[in-house]
Amino acid sequence: MSRLSAENETLARQIIARYPRPKSATIPLCHLAQEQDGYLADDAMAHVAELVGCTSAEVLGTASFYEMFKRHSVGKFCLNVCTNISCQLLGGEELLEHAEATLGIRSGGTTPDGMFTLEDVECIAACTEAPAVQVNYRFFHRLSTEDLDQLIADLRSGALDDVVPPHGTLGVVRQQLGADQIANITPPEAQTEPVWLVRHRELAEAAAAAAPSTADAGGAA
């Protein structure tokens, strides 16, 4: 619905400065927009396009490829149940069915109160802790159906609000890379041979010149 706020736009410009080409910041900026609105709004994509210097269709093209970007509002909690092989073997599918029955929605659906969106997801890298679930991408491991009921109850009551931030929130701790800290981020065209390679190449060349028989001492790998 909305473009990036002034604060987020400042943040967006800081993120763009970390890449040799602005378009590389497309995915991080889409995350920023999704964090702001809970989903990736059309106006936000248009704004991202302005910031990275491409068309909004290109941003949509990129964003629509990735599972995490929701282009419509979702529940406060996105409950992702892994049903891939390691979780399937230990009850992931039964857990999903239980969640469907408990929440009264099928996988992909959102509860009428807007609290939960349920998803049947692919491997979330918690295979040895199967069956695993993510809520807004925060992990919960080795859940029985009773554990899942408790988790849903705790989420509803707000007991887990400190642990599970609203949908769209990525890492709470972010890299703080100030303009004064950046060593050398410029467009690729502006880059030359790194100075330490130049130094070692010249050292090697000087050594080779001093002892011509041991040719090709090798500088740049």
Next chain:
Amino acid sequence: MIGTTTPAPTMLDGVPAVVSSRFGVANAHTMGGYTSSGSYVGYQAIRKVLDMSPADASAVVKDATVLGRGGAGFPAGVKWGFTPAGVWPRYIVVNGDESEPGTYKDRMLMERDPHQLIEGCLIAAYAVGAAQVFLYVRGEMPHAQERIAAALDEAYAANLIGKNILGTDFSVDIVLHWGAGAYIVGEETALIESLEGNRGMPRLKPPFFPAAKGLYMAPTIVNNVETLSNLPWLFDHGVEQYREIGTEASPGTRLISLSGHVNNPGVFEIPQGSTTFRDLFELPIYGNGIRTGHELKMFIPGGASAPWFFPEHVDLPMEGRVVGGAGSMLGSGAVVVMDETTDAVKAALRLVRFFARESCGKCTPCREGTSWEEKILQRILDGHGRPSDLELLLDVADNISPGPYPVASDAANDLDAIPYPPRQTTICPLGPSSVAPITSAIRRFRGEFESKIVQRDLISVTSEPVLVDTGHADDGHSHDGGAHAHV
């Protein structure tokens, strides 16, 4: 609860922990923890490396034979050498988009020991001559992103990243990049596309491999998280000690994610090459046996993309070339154990469904083929499979990966293994990987498939099932290596 909960692995007697030595240390993710615990003192290796020439540093990695831990097992030092001379800039991209089903090691490395990875990045950047390093972390891992972000900030503040690192002329930036959920982005050219802000679709290679033309068409080295995490220990202890672990062809250790029907699933650091699957399943420090009261039916030795192994293959050493010759691969080190309660059709369907969902859609055989495979397997499982479905399934598979598909031996039926890798009609290996569960399951458990199909024939008006001739039945280059033999 938010982070990984898996306990730190116990090492075999006499084997040092190369990458997991701080998994059990509470503050290992901080600078203080990294420099005061574990099997080496953090950020000493980079100091040693800065006294070496970049060429000598590359030579160490090459001499140690640090094999890539992402899946293909290609030696990192050789890969570094593929960057063309005199072409600038060079980039390093760290592949932290771990999503191969069964794999759960890079998340451990990123959440528990981010400084180890950062030091590995620094060593690689110095040796290769990189202008910038991108740490591409899977979107669904915010905790790993937080840990890495905090570690990067600490390292920048300590002048370990940034301008004139530790007072030398070596300067490099390391930037944390967030992914957004796509398995295929783990393929290196797709990763580069994604990092350029595009849909994560693999690029055609050859002619250009990333080492020659990668990010922004500049030479780019893409290395897995675990590969780079090996470097600090290697430079601290030296090539000789590194090569003392494991075997000649596969030195060092490897993180194995063991999941499924074992008593003690977990992430274990094993010496490469010398450990057998039986050791992994049975030893108390590892799997501690197949789930009590059950027996092994099959296992996947290297992630969802790997053809299956069976009980007679447990004594194979976990060595890339041996496993490859036996018809599968070690891939990303994900071992999934399935006991006799597992329905082979259901397991195959779930794996195939994964590939169908994750196909990027660029190549027709994969885009169409994987969803055909899924639909056919689903209807077999749902009880309305057609008598011709197994042949159809194998035919669709053959269109994605033509010719004999890698498969394990089957001594009981006198069938030999077909060695890895498969052939492909696609740009990347995703499509061909979807064939692995199909050929593995049909060759071994054809009866299970047929028993699900046969019901329909009983109520058919004809007594003879109608078999469709796909033209592949006995043409001498059977795509499934003898899958037609009824078990």
